[in-house]
Amino acid sequence: MTFPRTAQIPVLISTLGKKAFQLAGEIADGALSWVCPVSYLLRTGIPTLRTAAAAVGRSAPPLVAHISVALTEDRRSVLAAGHQMLDFYAKLPFYAKMFSDAGFPLTSDQTVPDALVDNLVISGNEAAVAARFTELLAAGLDELNVALVPITDVGDEQSRLMYLIGQL
Secondary structure, three states, X not given: OOOOOOOOOOOEEEEOOHXXXXXXXXXXXXXXXXXXXXXXXXXXXXXXXXXXXXXOOOOOOOEEEEEEEEOOOOHHHHHHHHHHHHHHHHOOHHHHHHHHHOOOOOOOOOOOOHHHHHHHEEEOXXXXXXXXXXXXXXXXXXXXXXXXXXXXOHHHHHHHHHHHHHHO
């Protein structure tokens, strides 16, 4: 069977460690991070992606950064929800290594430190979250994959977040 044309579907790959960023730079149409501190993406991920792409004579593919958002100014609620979401990753050796490489070593009880929750979960009102999105894109992240961290009313918070994104 012959098809009239070849599908142009971009292939993005998941990136966590340096080798994954290198591979993405060499062969992928994009890199997807998941639960990576922004400082790690800027200091390790993006430079590795760009260096690997340049080494094979191609432009660096975009990095799509996973960003978690809690639409509240209540830090205790953000920490509680953040730990509920993130402590699971502390039990996975490859995430534990990446967190450590990013400057957030885990505690002996295999939970993430509060500072890591603060780093990984953008919180505040809509204006604060929008300002942080702008900062992240200006800092060098190509695209944001935004995920809600629900605090109270999931439906209301999700609607507010989608409205915010639509306004940007």
